[in-house]
Amino acid sequence: MLTCSKTYRDVPLSHRQPRHPGRCSRIHGHSWTITITFAADELDDNGFIVDFGELHYLADWIDENLDHATVLASDDPRLAELQALADSGLLKLHLVESASCEGIARHLFETFAPMVAYQTSGRARVVSIELHEDSRNSALYRP
Numbered sequence: 001m002l003t004c005s006k007t008y009r010d011v012p013l014s015h016r017q018p019r020h021p022g023r024c025s026r027i028h029g030h031s032w033t034i035t036i037t038f039a040a041d042e043l044d045d046n047g048f049i050v051d052f053g054e055l056h057y058l059a060d061w062i063d064e065n066l067d068h069a070t071v072l073a074s075d076d077p078r079l080a081e082l083q084a085l086a087d088s089g090l091l092k093l094h095l096v097e098s099a100s101c102e103g104i105a106r107h108l109f110e111t112f113a114p115m116v117a118y119q120t121s122g123r124a125r126v127v128s129i130e131l132h133e134d135s136r137n138s139a140l141y142r143p
Contacts, residue, residue: 003127004049007035008062015071015099018078027070033132034062036112040124050116050124057115065094073099105131105141 014029036058040049069092072082076099086093096107106129113126128142 001039001041002043002049003037003039004052005035005037006050006052006055006058007033008059009033011062011066012068013066013071014069015104016076017100018073018076030133032066032134034108035130035132036108036126037128037130038116038124039127040120042123044120044123050120054119057119058112061111061115068092069094071096071099071104073097073103101131101133101137101139102141105129105139109141109143 009031011032011034012029013032014027016027017024019025038050043049044051070082071094072079074095074097076082079095082091082093085091096103098104098106108131109126109129112129116124116126128140130138130140132138
């Protein structure tokens with residue numbers, strides 16, 4: 001198996017952990033880095049696992065859904081208030097099962113894996129997502 005990775009840096013994104021006893025319960029932001037690792041058993045006609053220049057569909061998804069957005073857990077107890085702010089145009093919300101770094105990494109894997117499989121007709125696959133909150137904290141999701 002061969003692998004390669006693509007990294008998207010400096011994604012401005014906020015989140016909160018509503019049940020955290022400390023400051024992480026408040027909406028706060030990070031400059032996120034997303035590294036997607038791909039694998040394939042066979043290379044394409046150019047000798048690539050994926051053509052990095054053709055991954056615009058991933059960059060577009062990141063820009064549309066995460067850039068200057070707030071990620072919230074779908075069961076956030078203050079979701080109605082925050083949804084009202086989104087409806088007014090003050091927030092851009094993206095709901096996930098868990099808004100932790102680990103939960104967001106898993107969500108990104110579950111989002112990107114079918115996109116990559118479709119774009120490569122099943123030849124290439126996502127094997128992991130590494131997500132960094134700024135430069136000091138990270139999570140790696142690999143099923």
